[in-house]
Amino acid sequence: MDFISDEQVARYRRFRPEVSVAELEQFFRLDAKALEALAGKRRPATKLGWAVQWGTVRMLGTFLAEDPLDVPGVVLAFVAEQLDIDPACATEYLTRPKTAYEHAWEIRDLLELSEFSKREQEVRDYLSARVWSTIEGPRALFDRAVVHMLREGILLPTGITTLTRLISEVRRTEHARLYRTLAERAGPELRARLADLLRVPADRRVSELERLRTAPTRASGRVMVAELHRVAEIGGLGAGAVRVEPVPAVKLSALARYGLVSKAPTLRDLEGDRQAATLLATVRHLETSSVDDALDVLDLLITSNLLARAERAGKAEQLRTFPKLRKAARTVASAVEVLMSAPEATEDRLVSLVEVWKAIEEVVPREKLVSAVETVAAFVPVTDDDAAAQWRAELVKRYRTVQGFIELLLEVIRFRAVEAGTAVLAMVRMAAAMAKGRRRYGPGDVAEHEALITGSWRPLVYRNPDVPEGQIDKAAFVLCAVMHLHGALRRRDVFAEGSERWSDPRARLLDGDAWQQARPRILTSLELEVEPAGHLAELAGALEGA
Structure with a gap:
């Protein structure tokens, strides 16, 4: 009894000091069968005692053998009111003890109750x-x-x-x-590998398990590479390949939580099967969490490092060029002001372009005006897409950061896509292949991905003046693909297998053999039938009755 509370002990087979109105209605409201059985009882005390025992066993799951009327006063009053009996007569029910036992057996048969044994x-x-x-x-x-x-x-x-x-x-x-x-499913070889995780190497201060379960605390290209190696190392243990379908996911999660917070000596002291099961669940959880951690680092790296820095650099460039733009705009404004003040042509007098230009050149020389127009055109975006050109150009300069992990990212993490993300995933795979080699690529090589190279990405990819004619800017293409991957991951158009936070939610549903094996016990634990019709009818009846 150590595990149950004093409150649970106090209310076992006993009434609480206060019985609610809802409980009175649920358990002591006499139904048609009870009223029919009471019709054969003559004395008021007998009726009252029988009705109280009827409600008591329905509420407490037992009969009060020593004193059937040892119930709260509100119970006696509620039952007596239904029978139109004075509750003061209750004491007469106890004059013949055998009557209470006979009534208990009668009620047991009426309600079809069974002994626990x-x-x-x-x-x-x-x-x-x-x-x-x-x-x-x-x-x-x-x-x-x-x-x-x-x-x-x-x-x-x-x-x-x-x-x-x-x-x-x-x-x-x-x-x-x-x-x-779980221990049998793991097998002796995997069990040995898992047990080795509790060992502390000579050149380290913590166990291998502690090292593998330590999540990253910052985001950078190097951290991303280290996280991907961590994902590969955990996956290489082989715990994810073990078939654990008979075991509910919630039990694996509970074992994993224990394994994640316990120290290596504590886990070493566990009994053999329990140690193997705990380590198996822990490493399987680490397979999932390490993928999540790696993609979290990727998300943070793109949003906080690459994008934020590129945007800051773009804004800094805009601020740096602002004096030139302001000076050029002032020059253009002076020329336009002369143009706007030129007299309008009439039937008696024509205004020639030569006269207008002569008036403008008296204020602004033509060469200076041409230079000012070119400056404005260079610094002011023509379309909304061009507004991102500056920071995207700055983003391309950080190509080396992405080049260091994009190939490893696709090797270690298995990405899948819904229909909307298929083209993005194909583009990213092409970008990974481009990033690892020195080959030059032309527009024809990336023609199938042209639909995703939009807006200000197009000039960056196809018209980089620093790239030889007939070639594309490989760095710009790779960064364009990574940005599309980032957006698709956030929308879940692309998702990672074996992930929790970046996964396809539909993949968590049990199906096929896994569901058929788990189904009987799940239905039993939920007290549900195989066919839902009866359960739905019961709910509908309860709703109608209420």
């Missing part, structure tokens, strides 16, 4: 399903078991220790089965 296996199966399918603790299981027995018409055992021992036994059995199942 006859249906103990049913309760055991229910608890086993709950332990296997959930991470509920023993206190929650105790309450679940009581509610289950009340719902299924099973009388609670007289001693509370009967139920607590059953819960403890079921938990030990199911946990042992869980550990044994």
